[in-house]
Amino acid sequence: MSSLTLGVVGSSFKENELRVPIHPEQLDWIDLSVRKRMFFEFGYGERFQISDDWINDRTGGLMQRNEIFEHCDVIILIKPDPKDIPFIHPGKTLWGWLHCIEDVWITNAAINKNLTMIAWEAMHKWNRKNEFQYHIFHKNNEIAGYAGVIHALQLRGIDGHYGTPRRVMIIGSGSVSRGALQAFKGMGFKDIHIYNRPSKTFIAPQSYEATYHQLEMDENGRLMAIHADRSRNLFIEEIAQSDIILNGIRQDFKQPIMFMSHEEISRLKRSALIIDIARDEGMGFPFSKPTSFMNPIFTVGEAWYYAVDHTSSYLWNISSWEISISLLPYLSTIARGAPYWEKDETIRRAIQIQNGRIVDPRILSFQNRDAEYPHIINPG
Known part of the structure; x- marks a missing residue:
């Protein structure tokens, strides 16, 4: 049974970011029990000529952008921007292209707000021998x-x-x-x-x-x-x-x-x-x-x-379609919560920060941080 709410954000502070995480034409492909725990930003389907009423009838409902950040457990956002940080409440989970390894600002925000960061760029398919097969996206x-x-x-x-x-x-x-x-x-x-x-x-x-x-x-x-x-x-x-x-x-x-x-x-x-x-x-x-x-x-x-x-935003419609196809198989796992994340190798290995604690050693190495919380950056 699903236990977490998923907030799907369609707008972005990033210049010319027109892609969305879930293509609205694929909503009916999602299991109803998961879909009803998904909340979409008002105007989400506008670029696709899909009305708010159509999305509302198929999902948990519609929210303003700031309400999604406040009320939903997992925030699905293509690419967070520094301007998003003030709206993100402590203890939330972000699921998107996060770039925690190279971007100090987002890692600092995750530590300070006890966020969990599940990075799309780290989502890969692994075989039974734990060998890399292909990148999900x-x-x-x-x-x-x-x-x-x-x-x-x-x-x-x-x-x-x-x-x-x-x-x-x-x-x-x-x-x-x-x-x-x-x-x-x-x-x-x-x-x-x-x-x-x-x-x-x-x-x-x-x-x-x-x-x-x-x-x-x-x-x-x-x-x-x-x-x-x-x-x-x-x-x-x-x-x-x-x-x-x-x-x-x-x-x-x-x-x-x-x-x-x-x-x-x-x-x-x-x-x-x-x-x-x-x-x-x-x-x-x-x-x-x-x-x-x-x-x-x-x-x-x-x-x-x-x-x-984000060159793929130049072809935002087909890019949104392919992103959505990549995400749909994992929506149920994400909605079920952390115990189920650990059972899925693709999700487990994509968790780079959990409750503000860095779990991906590449972040520590690249940013020269202490291994112990609060992961202070060492000079030099």
């Missing part, structure tokens, strides 16, 4: 790569069917890169090169519509590109030949991979376009940092750099 990551390519190319007025032929470099071969590859192919680009992150084994090509290469560190710590014929080249030489460079690599925050140095910025081709979907600040590229929909692109030397945060 891999489709959203694909959309991020796909939408980022479409948006960035539109900003620069570029298309693969027309104009000068361009060499495309995709760094990484995960979900983001798969989505990017689909976009590049659909827009007519032919000369596409995919560079897999460093690995002990050579990864076989996954698509015949691109040329695959392997990245590897040499004995001097330089990033090398290894080609199918086992010849190798400095990675910066590959970058220097490319007209469009897409970064889809998920970084290890403690040991980030750098693709180039400040001194090598001049090697970028004039009018080269860097599409940084990973956008980990200071990682990959020395100038990397998130940009916004209002100011999506800036110049680096003679090149262009695009790194819009």
Whole structure:
């Protein structure tokens, strides 16, 4: 029997965040016993041309945004913003893209308010041997790569069917890169090169519509590109030949991979376009940092750099659909409460902070915090 109430927030303080956690057209897919414990923000279905009355008839009801934060046990919010913190009451559970590892402000709020944080970015499927299988939100990551390519190319007025032929470099071969590859192919680009992150084994090509290469560190710590014929080249030489460079690599925050140095910025081709979907600040590229929909692109030397945060919001409707499909199987578990969370490996491993206590050691390491509550940040 469900014991917790779930508050579903549709609005956001974040600029141009138009996605919602539960697509309203999927409400009837949810078990009635769970649905009646779900409360939605007024106007939730407006962008989908779905009325409040329609949602009210199928759920526990509608609330104002601040009422959801006050009265619901679990708050389902796409991406919290610092402006949300004053509205969050102590002891609540947040379920969304939380980024507690890299963002000190949200970790501090969770500690100070005894919050429980269940991070979507940490939700993965595991097999019986506790081995990673896939990320729950891999489709959203694909959309991020796909939408980022479409948006960035539109900003620069570029298309693969027309104009000068361009060499495309995709760094990484995960979900983001798969989505990017689909976009590049659909827009007519032919000369596409995919560079897999460093690995002990050579990864076989996954698509015949691109040329695959392997990245590897040499004995001097330089990033090398290894080609199918086992010849190798400095990675910066590959970058220097490319007209469009897409970064889809998920970084290890403690040991980030750098693709180039400040001194090598001049090697970028004039009018080269860097599409940084990973956008980990200071990682990959020395100038990397998130940009916004209002100011999506800036110049680096003679090149262009695009790194819009939440690019999948560019295609907000289909992104909401895929997010919702990913969440629906876990709604019942979340609604049943903490004892059931421990029985589900996907949820259990995604709990990064529980009742204000940090349980994910990566937060302690990255933010240099004490292991003991209240997890003070150590200087230096």
